[in-house]
Amino acid sequence: MGEILSANSIEGVVRKDVPERVISRLPIYLQTVETIAATGQATISSEALAARSGVSSSILRKDLSQLGRSGRRGVGYSCEDLASTLRTFLGLDRARSVAIIGAGRLGSALADYAGFKRRGLSLTAIFDTDEAKIGTVIGTLPVSDLTELATWPEDIDLVVMAVPASAAPAAARIAAEAGVRGILNFAPTVLDAPDSIRVHQVDLASELQVLAYYSALDSAPLNPGFEEHRN
Amino acid sequence: MGEILSANSIEGVVRKDVPERVISRLPIYLQTVETIAATGQATISSEALAARSGVSSSILRKDLSQLGRSGRRGVGYSCEDLASTLRTFLGLDRARSVAIIGAGRLGSALADYAGFKRRGLSLTAIFDTDEAKIGTVIGTLPVSDLTELATWPEDIDLVVMAVPASAAPAAARIAAEAGVRGILNFAPTVLDAPDSIRVHQVDLASELQVLAYYSALDSAPLNPGFEEHRN
DNA sequence: CCCTGTGAACGTGTTCACAGCC
DNA sequence: GGCTGTGAACACGTTCACAGGG
The missing domain is CATH 3.40.50.720 (NAD(P)-binding Rossmann-like Domain)
Incomplete structure (x- = not known):
């Protein structure tokens, strides 16, 4: 047992319980880093990977740090290693x-x-x-x-x-x-x-209805005075 | 970068700024309450509407209270009125x-x-x-x-x-x-x-990758004593 | 007495800023 | 100097519990 544990880190470290918000971002990182790896680039910084994934660099580093240490200070993340870590963590190593x-x-x-x-x-x-x-x-x-x-x-x-x-x-x-x-x-x-x-x-x-709300927001004001409804 | 654009401060129209989390739940409430209205039921309690929408009753009340008063104490929400409030709020009154x-x-x-x-x-x-x-x-x-x-x-x-x-x-x-x-x-x-x-x-x-993560999680028995690793 | 509406408590997620390692 | 990893500050979201109108 403990395959899952060893999956996350080399040194038998902890699998803290990773919040769903984090999990839901991992597939995006995986896809981005796979795309980058396919171009032959060996490493990528949190800044660059975050930009291409549509998140902030600090959140990216926090997220990845939860899977165990995966980057190298002064260098960045190895594309191959990171992709593999993410795949394993998500349980995609076996399809x-x-x-x-x-x-x-x-x-x-x-x-x-x-x-x-x-x-x-x-x-x-x-x-x-x-x-x-x-x-x-x-x-x-x-x-x-x-x-x-x-x-x-x-x-x-x-x-x-x-x-x-x-x-x-x-x-x-x-x-x-x-x-x-x-x-x-x-x-x-x-x-x-x-x-x-x-x-x-x-x-x-x-x-689409959520998008409709935001599309209406800045093109036309609706419900004028709805602020005042308090009791 | 982070697609977290603040949809509040646009074009001078200052409306009470409703968080995106709330907005994203409104279509569900709308659909649920329309379904209920279609059965002829006139009013519904926060408890019942929440259960059928898959959220807690307190969050439902908080969400709806942000659109102005829409319920009646001791009674519940009028299905027709609530549907109409939600449609207007989302900007769906004109398609x-x-x-x-x-x-x-x-x-x-x-x-x-x-x-x-x-x-x-x-x-x-x-x-x-x-x-x-x-x-x-x-x-x-x-x-x-x-x-x-x-x-x-x-x-x-x-x-x-x-x-x-x-x-x-x-x-x-x-x-x-x-x-x-x-x-x-x-x-x-x-x-x-x-x-x-x-x-x-x-x-x-x-x-599917997110679901894969969770499917792998509990099909493998959790490491005994893994609790202790938490710090 | 029922059920909404809401402040206050609590918990979770994000950003900041910098320590630590390369 | 560059870049990760992370505590501490902050912002946001949810639950609790009850006040208050029907």
């Missing part, structure tokens, strides 16, 4: 298997996303409940019946949920029973899932 | 116009998303640079040449970017020059845009 539920337009489009393998993920299966779709091929994978998820021969770690809101809760229940550990939910509905399963929401309309 | 850039599989799938109008958004145009795609029809909209965005007759408030990472920066520049106020970027690359434009990132692989 995580992903299934897509929903073989409609969105599911098909996401399945086509070329970057799975390159980013430590392996698309293992696509499920649907629609008999007309089952058996058709998307990319290289045939669409399987969702009921087969429960007895699927390979472990499925993560699910991308690309079904209508009405179908999402039932599909989530099936995924949870099959032992899936995380769901990325594109359906515009809050899923309540057991604690064993982690759900992240991606809602096109909600994201 | 915000959205364009999609990228008429590939993802762009087409997103264009098909039925909920635009219902959620205060109006899909106005779809752009691409590929001549083979220009002129084809997606849903009810023809695909237009991206160069036309600059002189598009209708105002375009928001853009959904559904192009490969390599094409995203150039497309973002065109959008920025056309006066677009917000970009929802599905391309897996950090866009740096002028301050006048707000960029939100949706990255399939990054989201």
Whole structure:
């Protein structure tokens, strides 16, 4: 045991509990540093890496320092080492298997996303409940019946949920029973899932509505005088 | 640099400055309360609305209190009034116009998303640079040449970017020059845009990598005694 | 008595500034 | 001199608990 521990640092140091905010930035750093490594550059400073990742250099250093010492003072971070540290820390050294539920337009489009393998993920299966779709091929994978998820021969770690809101809760229940550990939910509905399963929401309309708020903000004042509402 | 632009101090309009965290939850409340209103229920308590939105009741009350008084003590919130307050606050009372850039599989799938109008958004145009795609029809909209965005007759408030990472920066520049106020970027690359434009990132692989981290976390038993390492 | 609205306490995340090592 | 790593200061977000109107 303790693979996870040794993963983070060479000297058997601690795995402090790393806040989710930090975790959510690591994939960005990973992607940036991989891009830089691909150009042949051997090292990069926190300043430069932060700028290209859209964060401040101090937060980048704080974040990376939580994975154990990974940079060298006076030099910067080794691109290769850092990429490898990040991959290991995120658990991507062995590819995580992903299934897509929903073989409609969105599911098909996401399945086509070329970057799975390159980013430590392996698309293992696509499920649907629609008999007309089952058996058709998307990319290289045939669409399987969702009921087969429960007895699927390979472990499925993560699910991308690309079904209508009405179908999402039932599909989530099936995924949870099959032992899936995380769901990325594109359906515009809050899923309540057991604690064993982690759900992240991606809602096109909600994201656009937030942007709409800010777009309205500086072009036209709304609600004049709403300040005064106090009681 | 840090995309943390302060959206408060713009154009002289000083409104009580509502934190982004709060703004990002409002669309969820809106959707939940609309669903409840559709069942005919007239009022709802903070407790119930919070549970169905996946937040705590105290945070819901704090959030809503920032939009002015919207509930009634002893009773709860009027579903209709609250929905209307939220829509107005988010600037959705007049539909915000959205364009999609990228008429590939993802762009087409997103264009098909039925909920635009219902959620205060109006899909106005779809752009691409590929001549083979220009002129084809997606849903009810023809695909237009991206160069036309600059002189598009209708105002375009928001853009959904559904192009490969390599094409995203150039497309973002065109959008920025056309006066677009917000970009929802599905391309897996950090866009740096002028301050006048707000960029939100949706990255399939990054989201899955975060889920991968947590899935690895508790499937492996935690190191016994790891508590003690905390300092 | 019910349920919102809110100050005050608490906890978490970010920035600052510099010590420490290259 | 350059750049990381990190405590300490600061800012922000959440929860608590209760005052106060219905």
